[in-house]
Amino acid sequence: MGINALIKSIKGKKNLGIDDKYVIEILDKYLKNQKIKELFEKDEKFIFKNKEFKKLVKEIRKELYKIHGLYQVKKQSKKQELLNKLQKAKNIDEIKEISIEILKQHTSSRERLNNYKKLYSEILKIKPKSILDLASGLNPCSIVLSNFKGDYYAYEISRDDVQFLNKYFKIIRKYNLNGRAFVKDITKNFNYKRADICFLFKFLDLLEKNRKLFVINLIKNLNCKYLIVSFSKKTISLKQMKNTERKWFVSLLNELDLNYRRLDFENEFFYIIELKLP
Known part of the structure; x- marks a missing residue:
């Protein structure tokens, strides 16, 4: 079976913007199962009709949804429409207005709209000249709502979002x-x-496994003065959490002897963490 046809089938329409390499990495985990490995030695027609393959596709799409689809909106064409409007903007005020409309296209940034002003007023007290935004989504489009001037680097798994952001930045x-x-x-x-x-x-x-190890490795490898981490106060089904504490994270920060402070909003809270640069 051709790898391109396989990846396209696994992604489906909703996940076409995700980089093929990431899908292959997930698929590789399942190919360690001998039964799955033998299945892919069959012809294409047999594979697509096989129950195990359909089950596999469902499982992989579930993983893709957690990382990419959870905060996405359905009308992707709206982003391009807004980008076209942005190109015709005559001043920074129009840029800000259109950027707010762009932020509304992503669930996470839409929820954050009323909080950006206070959030950035706190962040800019640090007087940063450069910002790194990991698993960024469309959040970089919010930076024009602040007084920040400098370099902004966004990392995102969706190739579509990355292409959009680079056009936006230009x-x-x-x-x-x-x-x-x-x-x-x-x-x-x-x-x-x-x-x-x-x-x-x-x-x-969104990380089901090795969250603690991920944070340790991230902090170890970051060349930044501050790390700002946020958590939602809502469940995946958008219901308010009864207990929003992430005790494992606070315990880890204490173990690493890092100074931090917490900033709370209605639907989200942030840890502003001072890192120890070598």
Whole structure:
């Protein structure tokens, strides 16, 4: 069976923007099962009709949804429409208005809209000249709502979002915001640009395994002065959590002897963590 046809079948329409390499990495885990491995030695027609293959596709799409689809919206064409409007914007006020509409296209950034002003007022007290945004989604489009001027590096697993962000950054460059976006699975590679601050918003809850190890490796490899991590106060089904504490994370910060403070909003809370640079 051809690898391109296989990946396309696994992704389906909703996940076409995800990099093929990431899908292959997930698939490789399942190919360790001898039964699955033998299945892929059959002809294409047999594979597509096989119950085990359909079950496999369902499982992989479930993983893709947790990392990519959870905060996405259905009308992807709306983003391109807004990008076209952005290109015609005459001033920074119009840029901000359209950027707010862009942020509404992503569940996570839409929930954060009323909080960006206070959030960035706290963050900019650090006086950063560069920002790193991991698993960024469309969050980079919020930076124009602040007074930040400098370099912005976004890392995102969705190739579609990365292409969109690079077009966005190109348009706003004349306002002293120099941004670039990169396709990357941040759980596999910890090689990032150097920056004053690193954002990691609403990501850690998506990791089912090795969350603690991921954070340790991230902190060890980051070349940043501050790490800002956020957690949702809502469940995946968007219901309010009874207990929002992430005790494992606070315990880890204490174990690593890191200074931090917490910033709370209605639907999300943030840890502003001071890292120990070598």
